[in-house]
Amino acid sequence: MSNLGLQAIYGFLNTREDSVCERVFWDKENSEKGALPLSVESQRPLADFAVLAFSLNYEIDFFNIVSILKASGIPHYSEQRDETQPLIIAGGPCTTANPLPVAPFFDCLCSGEAEALLPAILPVIGEGISGKRDDLLKELAKIPGIFVPRFPSAKPLVRQKMKNLDDYPVHSVVLTQDTELSDLYLVEVERGCAHNCRFCMVSSAFSPMRFHSLDSLVKQSENGLKFRKRIGLVGPAVTDHPQIEELFRSLLKMGSQISISSLRLTSLTPEIMHMLVQGGMRSVALAPEAGSERLRQTINKGISEAQILEAIRMTGNAGMQQLKLYFMIGLPGETDDDIQAIVDLALTGKKIIESKRGKTRLTLNIAPFVPKAGTAFQRLPMAPLDVLQNRIAVLKNRLSGQGIKINNESPQWSEVQAVLSRGDSRLAKALADIEKESLPDWRKAVENHQINTDFFAHQEWPPDFNLPWSIMEPSSR
Ligand code: SF4
Incomplete structure (x- = not known):
């Protein structure tokens, strides 16, 4: 409910004369007890709706798609559904970047912003929802920014924007x-x-x-x-x-x-x-992303050490209670010196705060670099898990005793994210088999379907390798 994109779509659909939108949230615990997922507003089961629209914001959301459909008694592959079942749509940052890993589950996927897409989609759905499903899908496939996996267009998918x-x-x-x-x-x-x-x-x-x-x-x-x-x-x-x-x-x-x-x-x-x-405001977050000037230039962060330290000084002077600094590890070209540079920067920052007798608490949030579809680094590999674990350990060893709190994201889950971010439609079979969102279930499923996770997460792809998301317009890949 704190997702403004979801709220925007809800508001947009409910201010129109020709549509009504309800919300459904995935309640795993209730579902495990056998409860049917119901809409918040009218308490109706999902199979009763004409359309189900998923908002996919993070790759890890992919784990919930099949669970929700299964719990609602709706076949999870698009090709197994017909006009007696809801039309299933997805949108959000993940489908805009690379819809392939979840494509087989959806009747259509949206690339771009809802306000630009919905005015074109709604009349087509309104007219075709009670007709033959294939006819409706073929009409939807003609709309710019819409990808219909069963009737893919030969033209590139053009992201729609306001x-x-x-x-x-x-x-x-x-x-x-x-x-x-x-x-x-x-x-x-x-x-x-x-x-x-x-x-x-x-x-x-x-x-x-x-x-x-x-x-x-x-x-x-x-x-x-x-x-x-x-x-x-x-x-x-x-x-x-x-x-x-x-x-x-x-x-x-x-x-x-x-x-x-x-x-x-x-x-x-x-x-x-x-x-x-x-x-x-009592807490501020700043994102230097890398400790050294050299690595910040590599990632095009465009901020100097002097600017970072000045921002820390301002935060301390203003009397903020908490300052969070966000860094990535495993960035392309990163060395041990870059990790030491994070340590040095954090310690200098702490000294600056203390020199003014500031009480600002310093926290470092560490996340592994994950290559994302559509970015300049999309062909580059994620660092090996042992390297990431070692770097986290070094940061904790050198900073934890200094009164600086360290939070880190899990390298293992970041690897899952990387596979789903750069994956293709073969991933759908593995996702369909996962009963529980857990690393052992994930590992078993990718192994059963012979998915080479090392290829998707940890290998550099040459410039002539055809990207799984090559259906997207060239400026988005
Ligand atoms: S490009 Fe991304 S990381 Fe860089 S400043 Fe903008 S939002 Fe932040």
Whole structure:
């Protein structure tokens, strides 16, 4: 419920005369007790609906698709379904980058943004849903940005995007206590990112960077303050908004508390930091991604050590309670020296905070580099698991005793993510066999279907190797 994309689609469909949208959340525990998944609003089973639309945000979401369909008594392969069953659609960042690993489960998959796709899809579904399924699928396959695995087009799949974000303001439409960010009214500030970090799917799958206007953001926030005291500004680099300071000033003037989802450290100023603290923010996250200048250049991060240290200084001076620094390990060309550079940077940062008698707690979040479809690094390998484990151990050994907290993502699950990110449609058979989202079940399934996980996760692919997602338009691969 804190996913603004999902809320935007829910709001979009329910403001139209010709559609109604309900929500369903996968409740694994209930399902294990034999309960049928039901929609939140009308408590209907999923097989009753005309269309089921999945939002796939992370590769690990793929594990739930077959479980939900099985628990609902719906055949999980598209070719096993006909017009007596719901039309099953998927969208989101994963289907925009590489829909292949889950393609056999879906009747159609969307590449791009819902507001740009839905006006074209809805009339076709409205007209064809009670006719023959194959006829409907053939009509859907003609729509730009729609991939119908049973009737693939010979033309490349062109990602659909909005020109003017103000045409569809995106904000919370369902407010509930039953969610992570329950005290926030969320407002989308921007989409895409202009910084083109070579590992990042945001710049490849959502470019170009576009902003909602200051006027629209202020109006939405004004409305949001009727329901919540805090406005949560959402975007990949919120402080890149050209009028961010004016926006913060307007929010503070309205008596709003402020929270932001991300902060690009090059656009940080003491004034911005001061307003964030005034707006009640207690924790800030910055993403240097790599410890050394050399590696940051390799990944095109575009930030210098001086800028990182200055941002840490500002955070400490402003009296933030917590600073989280995000780093990746296993980046292409990384050496032991780059890991030491993370240690040195963290220790220097801690000293800077302490020199001002600051009380800011420092946390490092470490994630293995995972090659993603559509990015500049899509053909590069993920580091071997033993290298990643060793690097995590080095960071923990050298920093844990220094009062710096280290959180890390699991290298094993990152490997699963890499296989699903660069995988092809053979992966679907393995996903269909997995009963439980667990590493042993995953390993058994990929082994049974002779899937070479090393090839998908850990091998470099030569420039002439035909990418599994070659159906996408060239600018997206
Ligand atoms: S990592 Fe952040 S700054 Fe870089 S392209 Fe992605 S969203 Fe933009």
